[in-house]
Amino acid sequence: MSKPSVLKIKVVTGDIRPIFKQIIDGIRLEIATEKLSPGSKLPSYRGLAMQLMINPNTVAKAYAELSKQGLIESKKGLGLFVSENRQSLSDDEREQKLAKAVTVFINETVHLNYSDDEIVEVIKNKLKEIKTT
Amino acid sequence: MSDFCISTKNLTKQFGKKLALNNLTLNIPQGGIHAIVGSNGAGKSTLFRLLLGFDTPTSGSCTLLGEQSDQLSARVRGRVGYVNEEHTLPGWMKVAAVKELQQSFYPNWNHDIYNKVIAYFDVDPKQKVAGLSRGERAGFNLSMALAQRPSLLILDEPTLGLDVVARQSFLEALMFAETEEVMTTIYCSHQMEEIERIAEQLIIMEKGRLINNSTPDDFCxxxxxxxxxxxxxxxxxxxxxxxxxxxxxxxxxxxxxxxxxxxxxxxxxxxxxxxxxxxxxxxxxxxxxxxxxxxxxxxxxxxxx
Amino acid sequence: MLALLKTEFLHYRKWAIGLLALQAMAWAIVLKLNEYTDASAFDNEITQILSLFGGFIFGVVQMVLITRKNHWAFLLQRPLNSRDIYFAITAASTLHIFIAFPLVWLAVVAGFDLFTNTVVDMRHYYMAPYLMMYSVATYLIGNLVVLNASRAAILTGFGLLTLHNDLPQFTWLKFLILALVIIILLYLNIKSFKADRFQPLKSVSGIVLMAIPMQVILVFFLTMSTALFYDIPQTLMGTHPEQHPTEGSFEYWRNIEEDKRIAYLLKDSDMDNKTLFSRQTELADKDTIATYHSAFNRKNQLNFRDNQWFLSDEDSRTVWVFSHDEMMLQGSDNFTGEHVGWLGQQGFLDKLNLATDADRFITVPSMIKNQFIVTDKLIFQVDFANKQLSVKLMMTGGEYLIGRPEFKEHFVALVTNKQTYLFAAQTFLNEFELAATSYQLPHPVALENLSGLESYRMADGFLLIYRGQDYYGFDKAGAEILYAHANGDVEKIHSVRFNKQNTPEFIQHFDYLISPAIYTLRGVIRNSFQSSELSKQSNDAVLTRPWSSTILITIILLQVSAAIVVLILARRFRLNHGKTVLWVLMSLVVGIPSLLSFLLLNKRA
Incomplete structure (x- = not known):
């Protein structure tokens, strides 16, 4: 039986995001940045809960959400794995999510007196950075 | 009988002029960790005392595992573990002797659980209980409470006054010591960090009244x-x-x-x-x-x- | 349960053993300093007080520690009946008490029994279980005070204990009553030992057993309270009847100067030479002779009640101690402790196996003046020099002594249930033969109506003043002067009735007024348990007193209003129907004390 991959995510208390949300975001980022490759095994509920010092049911809740989003899938008796084919959002959904994120982003940055180009440049660099690390 | 392990109906308790519990109606279903928060004097400890039959409500009623609190049978008492913030234990006895004592009352006592949980804490069985640190006492107390395999475990501010290490061990032991049965845990604490990590349900009380009973996320x-x-x-x-x-x-x-x-x-x-x-x-x-x-x-x- | 017993035992084990060691040390010092000649000497008040307060304090402290909120939860929150938990604790405490109190005592007595020739009767050992039970009872009272919802439970506890204190020295009865007290206390404690201790007892038996003993004590306090609302204010204002007794009352007469009392009694008499007569009495030797029963020693009584239990002979350096087991006196050498023989009813014996039944005393005697052996029917005189025992006095028929002989300067007085005997002191003391009566004076009224007797030694006989607050019947004070002439004639000089009452009736009989039921109950209990010759008043006298209509009407008013107040309060306290009826009935019968116990035992809802 293969060992699960190590998830280098962390959760903090006192964050505005609930812990299960932090886990979802963390794992999504790991997958997006391909630190978790498709097909790799995820830690068990208990394992991740112990690592993060949280209630195993919270991990279960996060995993369930990720499954729903199609990012991970369970193989009977073997555990949970990162989905091979993980694009499951419809185009509409993707558009909506992007629009929402951009709104939050613009709200936070518009008053900072950067030129549009400067902002776009920072985003480009950041995206590049994430992909290369 | 109801499926709730704790159920109160219009529960009111008055001490002199002070209303410790004010028309409290609370139902806690079986399973999961339910955190109860509230400022000091919100009525949490009074609620536990009424539930365990150590006090009688001024009006209203409450049941514990389906039995009226004022006439709990020995059987139901045996299914409820109660850990208070003082971790009261007979200080004049050795750890091993206290364990033997408790064990003798509980036919379902599980050695594995006891050993697993106590392993989180550095407790020497030959030591006198009075010589244990607060954290060790808390751990010892939790080990015994879990080994009893209770259906309902009530923890009244169990980590109060514990240092960071002891608190961490306590939470780990509580969450990860595998207790196979369905156990409902009532966890009363002031530590929001603990609650965020462990609570599945968040019950908020204020001035003897219930003001929230939902998941922490929904509440947030x-x-x-x-x-x-x-x-x-x-x-x-x-x-x-x-x-x-x-x-x-x-x-x-x-x-x-x-x-x-x-x-x-x-x-x-x-x-x-x-x-x-x-x-x-x-x-x-x-x-x-x-x-x-x-x-x-x-x-x-x-x-x- | 056994595990719990063990736990609780370990808790106080060191304390109990410490107390044991402390007492052992104390005994070692005491025995080193004093040469005890008899185990009866271990009538040790310290041991008794230690048992009484030790038990009570232990009971309180232990329960206070147990009932602290979290400790209480730790103890009760387990799959056991609360009754079993309490039994385990009490069983452990009984062991502690045994170690802490009677054990040392038992060891000392056993030591005397085994290693010396000292008289050690079975009854000396009885002291150990007695102390034990006494401690357990006070321990249970301590428990009850803490466990019960009402702190006034202390009244209940000590109310029950007084029941046993009222009782005489019969060992078996004392044990029986003490056992009953313990059982009642245990019952109340078990009922009070419940998860929610703050709720009063609900059962009828619980309520009644809590309330009645409490009411007995409350009657006592209420009677004492006359001091507060009557005696103290009256004294402060200078109007207390004792300061200014009413002319014509019994108290008035008792308060006037001693040498004027006879003159006062005679002031209405038609005696010719009464002035001269009273002048004579002023010069006469005056003595008071007791006319009340004083208890004789009883067979197998607990030894702390012992009274004058040995004779000692200086010349032969021997001491003679009465043994209840043998019903004879055992002699032993003062210094070596060696046996020197026995003394029975028929005289001295060298060996125990020579004794016949006729040698053994029938009742336990008292030793007086180091030469008289006194029972209520017989007085013997011992002549150690000639090793002889002579009978000094023998009562026949239904006559018996009510107390020991009183030795006055010139005469010896003996009071029986029927009459008073006066003997010439010299012959009574010095001649070893049957005493010849100088005067034989039948009581002019029944003994229970007498409260005192005074004698005046005149030139040709004795003048005697008999007196009593109930001399002519209940609340009919009187006095009578008799003259006993040397020739044996008894002449009645004069009698006086005191028709004025000094103290208002309702103060005088406050104990009755406050609760006739309790008053009668106590009187009857005391009379039933005391042997008949010891009780001052017969049950009939207690039950058939002719109370005045004022008193009776006041009583009815008090009891009915107590019942009404209880009814109103019971409504307000939201007591259920059954309990309300119980309390109202109890108050109707018992009166004010019941109302007070209601207030002490119930809380406002």
Whole structure:
């Protein structure tokens, strides 16, 4: 039986995001940045809960959400794995999510007196950075 | 009988003129970890005392695992573990002897659980209980409570006064020592960090009343923070001439008004605008802030869900 | 349960053993300093007080520690009946008490029994279980005070204990009553030992057993309270009847100067030479002779009640101690402790196996003046020099002594149930033969009506004043002067009835007024348990007193209003129907004390 991959995510208390949300975001980022490759095994509920010092049911809740989003899938008796084919959002959904994120982003940055180009440049660099690390 | 492991109906307890519990109706289903928070004197300990039959309600009734609290049978008592913040144990005895004592009462006693849990703590069985540190006593107490394999485990501020290491061990032991049965845990604490990590349900009590019983996330979502430039709020709060829906608390930071409200949607922005506020923005809040806002709110008490 | 017993035992084990060691040390010092000649000497007040307070304090402290909120939860929150938990604790405490109190005592007595020739009767050992039970009872009272919802439970506890204190020295009865007290206390404690201790007892038996003993004590306090609302204010205002007794009352007469009392009695008599007569009495030797029963020693009584239990002979350096087991006196050498023989009813014996039944005393005697052996029917005189025992006095028929002989300067007085005997002191003391009576004076009224007797030694006989507050019947004070002439004639000089009452009736009989039921109950209990010759008043006298109509009407008013107040309060306290009826009935019968116990035992809902 293969060992699960190590998830280098962390959760903090006192964050505005609930812990299960932090886990979802963390794992999504790991997958997006391909630190978790498709097909790799995820830690068990208990394992991740112990690592993060949280209630195993919270991990279960996060995993369930990720499954729903199609990012991970369970193989009977073997555990949970990162989905091979993980694009499951419809185009509409993707558009909506992007629009929402951009709104939050613009709200936070518009008053900072950067030129549009400067902002776009920072985003480009950041995206590049994430992909290369 | 009900499926609730704890059920109270219009429970009221009066000490002299003080209402320790005020018409409390609370149902806690089986399974999971339920955190109870509330400021000191919110009635949490009184609730436990009534549930365990150590006190009699002024009016109303409560049941524990389906039995009336004022006439609990030895059988039901055996199914309930109770750990208080003092971790009261017979100090004159050795650890091993106390364990033997407790073990003799519980036919379902599970050695594996005891050994697994006690392993989190550095407790020498030959030591006198009085010589244990607070953390060790807490661990020892938890080990015994879990080894009894209770259906219901009540923990009344178990980590109070424990250092960081002991607290960590305690939480780990509580969450990860595998207890196969379905166990309901009632966890009463002031530590929001602990609650965020372990609670599946969040019960908030204030002045003897129930003001929330939901998942922590749902609770958090109920509370929102609005930031606006709104000079009128001072006079509104003073004169109480305008009813701010769901108002919890308000703070002025750098001339901007931060208003915490409960159960308000986006239309609260519209309300603010109508009241002459401008530069309105909505910020999310974390659990601790939401809970604190609830507990410090003195006006417009929100009703329980 | 056994595990719990063990746990609780370990808790106080060191304390109990410490107390044991401390007492052992104390005994070692005491025995080193004093040469005890008899185990009866271990009538040790310290041991008794230690048992009484030790038990009570232990009971309180232990329960206070147990009932602290979290400790209480730790103890009760387990799959056991609360009754079993309490039994385990009490069983452990009984062991502690045994170690801490009677054990040392038992060891000392056993030591005397085994290693010396000292008289050690079975009854000396009885002291150990007695101390034990006494401690357990006070321990249970301590428990009850803490466990019960009402702190006034202390009244209940000590009310029950007084029941046993009222009782005489019969060992078996004392044990029986003490056992009954312990059982009642245990019952109340078990009922009070419940998860929610703050609720009063609900069962009828619980309520009644809590309330009645409490009411007995309350009657005592209420009677004492006359000091507060009557005696103290009256004294401060200078109007107390004792300061200014009413002319014509019994108290008035008792308060006037001693040498004028006879003159006062005679002031209405038609005696010719009464002035001269009273002048004579002023010069006469005056003595008071007791006319009340004083208890004789009883067979197998607990030894702390012992009274004058040995004779000692200086010349032969021997001491003679009465043994209850043998019903004879055992002699032993003062210094070596060696046996020197026995003394029975028929005289001295060298060996125990020579004794016949006729040698053994029938009742336990008292030793007086180091030469008289006194029972209520017989007085013997011992002549150690000639090793002889002579009978000094023998009562026949239904006559018996009510107390020991009183030795006055010139005469010896003996009071029986029927008459008073006076003997010439010299012959009574010095001649070893049957005493010849100088005067034989039948009581002019029944003994229970007498409260005192005074004698005046005149030139040709004795003048005697008999007196009593109930001399002519209940509350009919009187006095009578008799003259006993040397020739044996008894002449009645004069009698006086005191028709005025000094103290108002309702103060005088406050104990009855406050609760006739309790008053009668106590009287009857005391009379039933005391042997008949010891009780001052017969049950009939107690039950058939002719109370005045004022008193009776006041009583009815008090009891009915107590019942009404209880009814109103019971409504307000939201007591259920059954309990309300119980309390109202109890108050109707018992009166004010019941109302007070209601207030002490119930809380406002």
């Amino acid at each position: 979502a109920r509370v929102s923070c609005w930031v606006a430039d709104w000079d009128a709020i001072g006079s509104i709060l003073r004169n109480k001439n305008v009813d701010i829906p769901g108002f919890l608390s308000h703070r002025e930071i750098d001339g901007q008004q931060h208003i915490l409200v409960v159960d308000q949607g986006d239309d609260f922005g519209g309300f603010l605008q109508k009241q002459g506020a401008h530069d309105i923005a909505q910020l999310p809040v974390n659990l601790e802030r939401a809970v604190n806002a609830f507990l410090t709110a003195n006006h417009n008490k929100p009703v329980a869900l």
